[in-house]
Amino acid sequence: MHVIVIFGTVEGHTRKIARNISATVQSLGHQATVFDAGDLGDVDLDIADAVMVCAPVHMSQYPSAIAHWLSTHADDLAKLPGAFVSVSLASASPFPEEHAEIRKLTEAFFDRTGWHPRLVHQAAGALRYPRYDFLKRLLMKHIAYREGGSTDVTKDHEFTNWNALSAFVASFVDECGATPEKANQAMPA
Ligand SMILES: Cc1cc2nc3c(=O)[nH]c(=O)nc-3n(C[C@H](O)[C@H](O)[C@H](O)COP(=O)(O)O)c2cc1C
Known part of the structure; x- marks a missing residue:
């Protein structure tokens, strides 16, 4: 299986998350290719068996480049298994209402873009x-x-729970039901 991992970032932490996801996918015997939201024109969905999107929250918004790309490709993406990793500080908050707020924001993002991934993970980000x-x-x-x-x-x-992230990636790969490949290759962004 070939997983396309797309990320947006402002301060770089979500890039680290995307690369970690790619490494986990490979460790499970599959291929992964990472794309920066700035180069989404290069994404070839024909090579993808699954898509994972990682986006940070800044001022209660996900990056507009990712939102635009998801809206534009919603029809093609609907044919592929998808997973979304939301990165925020609210996910590290001790206050439950902040977690609820970020889940609402994520759902609104899906409604706005028309992309509804199978699985969603709320990852805590970083203060840099x-x-x-x-x-x-x-x-x-x-x-x-x-x-x-x-x-x-x-x-x-850094507040990201890397073990929880790896477990999420493993559950998504499992959900896709793919058999591990022999040769794997990743192209870091
Ligand atoms: C200017 C600024 C605004 C932010 N706004 C939010 C926010 O509205 N909600 C939230 O939960 N986290 C917010 N964060 C935290 C980021 O989501 C967190 O730092 C994340 O790790 C950033 O990812 P990046 O390094 O990939 O850009 C904000 C961070 C900054 C620097």
Whole structure:
């Protein structure tokens, strides 16, 4: 089976997630090709047996490039098994209402794009303070403080549960019902 993994990112954490997914798919004996949302013109769905899309939430929105691509290809994508990995800080929140809010946002995204994946995973993202400009750092520090998160702006803070992500990928591959291949190749974005 060949899995196409598409990601969008602003600060790079979702790229890391997409590459991790690709490595898991390969470790299960399948092929994976990773595409950056900036190069979605290159995606050839004819080679795909399944599609996984990874998108981060920024200011309550997923990247518009991914939304546009999903809307444009909704008919072709409907023929393929699909999975969505949403990346957000709300998923790391101790407050249940934040989790509910992000699930609502994800459902609205599916309704808007017309793409309805079989499986959805809500992954916690990262705080990458050193990469933010002054204002963004201030804003994120304020949000982290409110949520009881780390306010040490000298380093990155990663909240992703990598084991849970691998388990999700394995369940999706299982759901697709494919037999592992002998030779695998991945093209990192
Ligand atoms: C300016 C900014 C706005 C954000 N807005 C939200 C938000 O509305 N909801 C949320 O849950 N997380 C929000 N986040 C957290 C991101 O989803 C998280 O940092 C994620 O790991 C970013 O992924 P990326 O590095 O691939 O861009 C925001 C982060 C930044 C820097």
